[in-house]
Amino acid sequence: MARESFEDEVVAAFLNEHFVAVKVDREERPDVDAVYMDAVVAATGQGGWPMTVFLTPEGEPFYFGTYFPPAPRPGMPGFRQVLEGVAAAWRDRREEVGEAAAKIVRDLLGRQFEYGGANPPGEADLHTALMVLTRGYDAVHAGFGDAPKFPPSMVLEFLLRHHARTGSEAALQMARDTCEAMARGGIYDQLGGGFARYAVDRTWTVPHFEKMLYDNALLIRVYAHLWRATGSDLARRIALETADFLVRELRTEQGGFASALDADSDTPDGGHAEGAYYVWTPAQLREVLGEDDALAAQRWFGVTEEGTFEAGASVLRLADGELTDATRIDDIRARLLAARERRPLPGRDDKVVTAWNGLAIAALAETGAYFERPDLVQAALDAADLLVRVHLDAHGRLVRTSRDGVPGTGAGVLEDYADLAEGFLTLAGVTGEGTWVEFAGLLLDTVLRHFSAEDGTLYDTADDAEELIRRPQDPTDNATPSGCSAAAGALLSYAAYTGSDRHRRAAEGALGVAGALAARAPRFIGWGLAVAEAALDGPRETAVVGPAEDPATTALHRAALLAPAPGAVVAVGAPGSEEFALLRERGLLDGRPAAYVCRGFVCDAPTDRPDEVVAKLR
Template sequence: MNRLAHETSPYLLQHADNPVDWWPWSAEAFDEARERGVPVLLSVGYSSCHWCHVMAHESFEDETTAAYLNEHFVSVKVDREERPDVDAVYMEAVQAATGQGGWPMTVFLTPEAEPFYFGTYFPPAPRHGMPGFRQILEGVHGAWTERREEVAEVAEKIVRDLGGREMSFGDDRVPGEEELAGALLGLTREYDASRGGFGGAPKFPPSMVVEFLLRHHARTGSEGALQMARDTCERMARGGIYDQLGGGFARYSVDREWVVPHFEKMLYDNALLCRVYAHLWRATGSELARRVALETADFMVRELRTAEGGFASALDADSDDGSGRHVEGAYYVWTPAQLREVLGDDAELAAEYFGVTAEGSFEEGSSVLQLPQQEGVFDAEKVAGARRLLLAARSERPAPGRDDKVVAAWNGLAVAALAETGAYFDRPDLVDAAIGAADLLVRLHMDDRARLTRTSRDGRAGANAGVLEDYADVAEGFLALASVTGEGVWLEFAGFLLDHVLAQFTDPASGALYDTAADAERLIRRPQDPTDNATPSGWSAAAGALLSYASQTGSEPHRVAAERALGVVKALGPRAPRFVGWGLAVAEALLDGPREVAVVGPAGHTMTRALHRTALLGTAPGAVVAVGAAESDELPLLAGRPLVEGEPAAYVCRNFTCDAPTTDPERLRTALSS
């Protein structure tokens, strides 16, 4: 066992018995390199990364390669999900040098952590124009021993260039109608009208962009925005990217048609998409959206919830195919023969319904299950029976591995999704699951100063400090939970986290945000990225949480911070709308107010419940909801809000200035949908 044996990251633990003498990212590793006078090999990946596993099997498990590494390098292994700051800094260098990036990321550093040579996956021997990993190691070792000054100059220049990229994205001006209309036009140009989604292959689920489109439709009535959102969601839900048996979404589709996925399932994708489909149902009443939202929520609870009540990070793409081979997609794909084995005479119907053919849509004649465009022509009872039998049979296959570390940010996204989905569809078990995860975040991830730890595993907190997205997404989850439950403690916890955002992550001069705290470990540069990736950027997530908190409490500093942070959306929205979708959604909320809804009445009263549910189902962008006893001081929105003639009532406000209260759910629905 090497030094990774005592880490909490499943990815690092996968390498704990490698013959490579791995170090975790630490000052001690660089001290060792300095003392020995050797460079550092930095290898960054994550547990469910297919090519990370391939390179590990080919190179890091090879005794000869490991011996060369141990003699000439200090080798450092990093889980990108545990240390997104380290990943971001060096990925920026890789992309600047090579024009592309990806994982595994392979970077060679000086003992001062300065990068000088880059790559991603390297095969063990030269292949398809790529040099072999052993060739790379020998070349780097030769350069280090024979041309050390030249290497130092290259490293210094790279660090200097990276430092020069630092920008202040803050802007005193918030995005307005012109920028949001420009963003919509840009999305329309990139929209794939025949297949849904944006751009070409590979296609990633555009959850943040869909959220913007739904909010834009709600505020402006744009039918084009709604059509893009609705059609994209329907194509994904009918495609292979969605698990037609067990629910939940794979990471992305390798083709434009959403047919063949990269089969890993990530918590963050499913949390974001669960919420998006719930919001699509709220806007349209689509039965498909309702089903997918609930199935995705059930998937998260069933397959990702940990014993401690949190949610695991991911399920692997690969699994044993039953013959000893570790194969991508083996758990999910079917051949006609496999259908016949499970379903007998109903196999032909199932093959037609799910698109399973002799030729197959995947590898070796297997097919990824999809849904037909016209479901009504099939016998619904037979289809439901076939689905149950296939799911039961699939559960007997060797299951994909699970990365069971709990990431604070992604659990915050799950809390928000499960709380809202449970409230919309009268599923208190889902709300309870959200509360359980939120309790774990408070109990294990927050210290007595409300500082967040990024990860935990098996009830043991990791050593790495939370980054901006952790504070923002956990605050977002707590705010959603406060709206659903009416419990002021969640609003209070959100306030603690957002106070840290103001104090530790915000440039007081410009309002720009950094991804790491001011007192965090110093890297070669302080990472700062306002653009969305697979999840909302910490920057835009913080803007959204700050705005919601300000709307719940009337806090002017939090609202001002949200508005200053949205300056980046004014700059980037019309030019790159696909990469600031969450920021555009927050801007929609800002233009709408956002509306603040106070529902006052006795807990458990029929009319209190009806008004509260109506408020939660309102489509006004980013509306916040408080529910509780009349004139309660537990939630600021309730203060000074009395009953109306002794009956529960709802107040719709902007900036704490309210319209006349109503006791009629229909009037409230109208007030929140116009």
Template sequence: MANRLAQATSPYLLQHADNPVDWWQWEPGAFEEARRRNVPVFLSVGYSSCHWCHVLAHESFEDAETAAYMNEHFVNIKVDREERPDVDAVYMEAVQAATGQGGWPMSVFMNADGEPFYFGTYFPPEPRHGMPSFRQVLEGVGAAWTDRREEVGEVAQRIASDLAGRSLAFGGAGVPGEDELAQALLGLTRDYDERHKGFGGAPKFPPSMVLEFLLRHHARTGAEGALEMASDTCEAMARGGIYDQLGGGFARYSVDREWVVPHFEKMLYDNALLCRVYAHLWRVTGSDLAKRVALETADFMVRELRTAEGGYASALDADSDTPDGGHAEGAFYVWTPAQLREVLGDEDGTRAAAVFGVTEEGTFEEGASVLRLPRGEADSGIRERLLAAREQRPRPGRDDKIVAAWNGLAIAALAETGAYFDRPDLVERATEAADLLVRVHMDFSAGGVRLARTSKDGEAGPHAGVLEDYADVAEGFLALAAVGGEGSWLEFAGFLLDIVIDRFTGEGGALYDTAHDAERLIRRPQDPTDNAAPSGWSAAAGALLLYAAHTGSEAHRTAAEGALGVVKALGPRAPRFIGWGLAVAEALLDGPREVAVVGTAGDPAARELHLTALLGTAPGAAVAVGEPDGEEFPLLRNRPLMNGSAAAYVCRGLVCDSPTTDASELARKLSDSDRNR
């Protein structure tokens, strides 16, 4: 018999709809029920492609005896962290403060006022490695609630008070300058893994936002060390097991520091961010490898994550079915030498094993290996044959919900990649996703635009968008406007960014993750640090700054500068965790430059100037294209043709260069670093 989750729109919650646990969604009724029954609340937070979330569910939530105990002694709430990032953020902060670490599944016990008093992540079905079993945890919490209620209440109130009292005062602290960015670069150099590339040790995550900062810093200052770290890290990842050597696209992270064995789930946000990074790397270096990876990652997103409505699904699972009827992580992706020979024949199979680093001992589990590309390139025919064979295997599950923020990131990546490499189909796919966000996620009915966090099957979900949704969708619209020359996308971005200023901004320009009129939790979440994707704080700063460059809006420029105070404070101390904020600071120090390309429709000279503008490496430049004196973009106003020919105008702040009709001259104007000025 299904529980309450059968009415959910989240694929993750629907996975638990047949559990014997009497799950609630996060809703007032759950807390009212806990108060009525005088029992604590158990909150379980996870997401659909989380391997250990599935393990905990199978071991405990599907167990009738455990479920009966949970139902008798607790009100049990299940939350999809991707659907409710605000709930996840608040309680993850408590978990990390109490235990020194966090992760998913997240397990939190709280009172009926939402005040937490005991935390954890995954708990095994039996005591193991010093960890109590899940049943022991349940019984211990239940006993404390019954026998030491006053003590439990004091702990809960103290934790809730501590969380509520935390607020970041970095807004308005002044914008980061050359000193802060130089210190950030020095900090990254110290953390850089010279041998295996990337930053830090195992597990090793793709440093997408840091790579964008390094590329922009090189473009602005000419710092070769920054480019070398970015380029070498991109090559190491592209040749490692974290990259799907057959189908394209990146896994979530590498479990080792050598990029050999990934955690196999594939997330939309990782692939959108990395697609853009590799396209930008190619823009700087002309690397064939960077071009191939950018295009393959874009094609992966379209082929495997695009939904029938034109948006992009959240993730592919790490696990899939095995031929023996089991279910295992990585089963879809790994190979043995014998499997290669079976598909390719002895000669090609042996050669493929050498090229892809497949050994008899295996690099993963049970003698299987993750495909890598340690050196050189693989024969395209062999790759195609192996990919065709792999398509016959049981596929990993897909989380089909559309997350607004992550689709904004995908729109930006697909639009730019399509423009750079003459792939109008990718630009069209980006446009379709943007249309979906406007049509389904954006509500214009009352009080300005409201953005829904998620949708599924063309229907908006019930939860309000958070700061990263407004910021990343605006970023995607601005990228699409620059590529396609449609001013409506600039207008839609402006609607969203006005809401950021009005409903997400606090004193001195500090930003909050939720709107001022959002559901009240025990703390209003506020996190400026990048995690797997840019924080809403730094993403908003970037979109506000770019919009201001397009429109000349002082209000948006001031809001961007206020938000960048956190980068001034944290950039020198924790550069790995505020990479996108550092990238935005690079754009601020560069201007950012404003580029207007004017020409008649269909004019090849105008198209060449437009592409040259898009390929310019000036950090965060605003690019507008259209008819002379056009109304689509403010940057086009009072911009005529030059002697009847298409022309490009480049400005920085209040200073404008002479317009040019020459594409090579425009390229120079947009590639000169500050050292040459």
């Protein structure tokens, strides 16, 4: 619509004469987007973007749509027609329009979702959720549902945690097969690493080529956790390649992470096309690799003369089975990547979104610790430092975004506080720096003070945020964990680090919606179910006490980090350290570094053996 209508001089002139045009970046203002998307769905039965909403001067919506073409099509008016009709209605039937808008607002307020006071999911609820997911599982191509297929990141996290806690082989199988199908499919960038936003088909072959920070941050953790559970070499490779993609292509000069890479880019003929940067023809392979290697690349990556995409081009996929000549394929991938980097690059959205950077911090910190990559941990620390300096004020309030180190004007929403707290708490466990727990506590105190109602209900905006026609509140997970689910997870981890009963109770209250939706819509509450797994398991807490320079301390710390207990937290520090509440009054074991495995600060006997730490956390 931007190209077809907003940039058309005749349409723009009419629009500017009769309306006040407001273009909303839904990443910058998710609250505005959520409120009016609810109105569009309620009025038309479906939503989507671009979203077109006509409002009264008071912000009350009265006419809706998504995409309007520049000229009429069968069953769809042109945008100029819509503008003329709405302008005429506002001019000639303003009272009628006002009544319609007021009724829509009343209906929206009546649809406010209430979940305060509901019980968090119990054992039976989580088992039911697993059964419902099994029925919706695609046993042929993996994943859930039909086309388009989105990476089910949060559901995969639930499945891995459920397996870790119960030993369910069905849960592990669905997670493992889905991860492998995505990793071998076109949705994964076989040359540069990283995942596209979704696949347009059931087979994961052709993606929508846009790469989002949040998808990749969530999937890094999923693959790292799959490796932790199974030792899969494929999972290890995908986790590290995707982490390297994040740092290489999305990291900003200030140390944060940009929001996205565009799906389209310039083409050699002067055009602009989706996927142009990523797809290959056999002739292009031959030009870069020569005849023999090009034939091998065609077999390995599924490049055909007919093509799997458009104009005879193919999206690269990885052949099933193990590739025996790893050295040769690595060389071919490197040469193709170098050639691809000479193509016009996709555009980059340089907004640094607080919530998505919180997810990236958690992913890079864990992956760096698991695979002994201190550079990834440092990247997480750099991003955390930027967010503390630029996004967070002295009163514990966040801005939603920044760009080039300059904070934006939009206030942080619930997911910003919760996801950033999650990132800080993960950093604390990896680095042994208790300051990150304190920063998380500052954020979570703001959540409890400004985002929580008396009955425990969490809202997506603060009580002192800009007033909209209703206060946004969507407790279901979508492309990212909902603010509610993310807050439940961060509150639970913070309670495990500090022993705070207040934060534990708040976490359980926030999990009420997961209990309500476990049987009805588990695909849309995956993060909430994953947090519920942690709550049922404890979560377990491990205190590692010993000098930082002692290899025995490092071995115990690593054993605790690698144990798959759902949502487990780890504190490490020298004897007498006050960095973590978990470490207080915990001493060495006969002068040797020791680990204490606890639940609710009630601990087993200490051990100085990493294998015993793993056994206690299994």
